[in-house]
Amino acid sequence: DPDKIKAILDMPVPRTEKEIRGFLGRLQYISRFIARLTDICEPIFRLLRKNQPTVWNDDCQLAFERIKEYLLSPPVLVPPMLGRPLLLYLSVSDMALGCMLAQLDDSGKERAIYYLSKRMLEYEMRYVMIERFCLALVWATRRLRHYMIEYSVHLISRLDPLRYLFDKPALAGRLMRWLVLLTEFDIHYVSQKSINGSVVADHLASLPIIESRPIDDDFPK
Numbered sequence: 001d002p003d004k005i006k007a008i009l010d011m012p013v014p015r016t017e018k019e020i021r022g023f024l025g026r027l028q029y030i031s032r033f034i035a036r037l038t039d040i041c042e043p044i045f046r047l048l049r050k051n052q053p054t055v056w057n058d059d060c061q062l063a064f065e066r067i068k069e070y071l072l073s074p075p076v077l078v079p080p081m082l083g084r085p086l087l088l089y090l091s092v093s094d095m096a097l098g099c100m101l102a103q104l105d106d107s108g109k110e111r112a113i114y115y116l117s118k119r120m121l122e123y124e125m126r127y128v129m130i131e132r133f134c135l136a137l138v139w140a141t142r143r144l145r146h147y148m149i150e151y152s153v154h155l156i157s158r159l160d161p162l163r164y165l166f167d168k169p170a171l172a173g174r175l176m177r178w179l180v181l182l183t184e185f186d187i188h189y190v191s192q193k194s195i196n197g198s199v200v201a202d203h204l205a206s207l208p209i210i211e212s213r214p215i216d217d218d219f220p221k
Contacts, residue, residue, distance in 0.1 A: 013064060017054050020047055027067070040066050078103070078111040080147055086113070088148070088187070090136045090157035092129065095119055097136040101144055116143055131175070134161040138178045141185055153187045160189045 014020045024044065043059035046052060080086060080103050087110065091098040099116040116139075124135060137155065141148055155162065165171065165179045 013056060013061065015054075015056060017048065020044060020054070024048075077113055078105070080113055080151060081105075082150075085152040085154050086147060088140060088144075088153050088155050090133060090140060090155065092132045092136050092158075095125055097132070097139060099136065099140045099144075101140075101147060113147065114144060116140065130159050130161065130164050133157055133159045134165060134175070134178055137161045137187075138181055141182065141187075148185050148187075151186070153185060154190045155187050156190055162187060162189050 014023045024041065027041070040063055043057070043063045047054050047056070047060065084103055087102040087104070089100040089102070096117060096119045099114075100112060101114040101116075102110050102112050105111050118139065120132070120135075124132070127135060136157075162182070165175060165182070168175065171179055
C-alpha cells in the first residue's frame with residue numbers, strides 16, 4: 001500500500017518516546033518487505049530500553065535515513081506458486097519470535113514470501129522454550145493464515161512444537177487451544193536443512209518489532 005510507505009517517508013524525525021513508539025509501530029505495516037528492518041532499527045530500539053536516555057543521536061538519524069532509502073527500493077518478495085509446499089522457518093529467542101515464509105522456485109532456489117518478527121509479552125517470556133515454539137507456530141499461522149490454509153507447509157525450527165503438542169498427554173488450557181487451532185493446517189516438521197532461511201528467522205527474532213498486543217489465539221469466527 002503506497003499510502004503506508006508514504007506515511008513513513010513523510011514522517012518527521014521522532015523526538016519523544018511516544019513519537020519513537022509511533023514510528024516503529026507504523027513500520028510494522030511494511031515489515032514483511034524488509035528482511036533486515038529490525039537490524040537497521042537497532043539504534044532506535046535502544047532508545048526504548050529501561051534507564052536509557054531518549055537522545056536522538058547520529059546513529060538514530062542514520063538508521064532513520066536508511067529506512068527511508070530502503071523503502072524506495074524494497075526487495076521483491078515472490079507470491080507462492082500452487083502445487084508446491086511452503087517452507088516456514090521459526091526462531092525463538094529469550095524475548096522474541098522470528099519467522100520467514102519461503103518456497104522453492106523452478107531452479108530449486110529458495111524465495112522469500114513473508115518476514116515476521118515480534119517481541120513477546122512479559123508473561124509469554126515465562127513459557128518454557130518448547131512452549132515458546134508452540135506460541136511462535138500459532139502466531140505464524142494466525143498472521144499467515146491466508147497463505148498456509150491453501151498449501152502444505154514444511155516447518156523448519158530447532159524444536160518440534162507439533163510433536164510436543166500431539167504427544168503430550170492430557171492437554172488443557174492454552175495448549176489444547178493451540179492444538180485445535182493448528183489442526184486446520186497441513187503442517188509437517190522437517191529437519192533444519194536450509195542455513196539461509198534459519199539465519200534470517202534467527203535474525204528477525206534477535207531484533208524484533210515491538211508489539212504490545214497479545215497473540216490472537218481465539219478460534220476463528
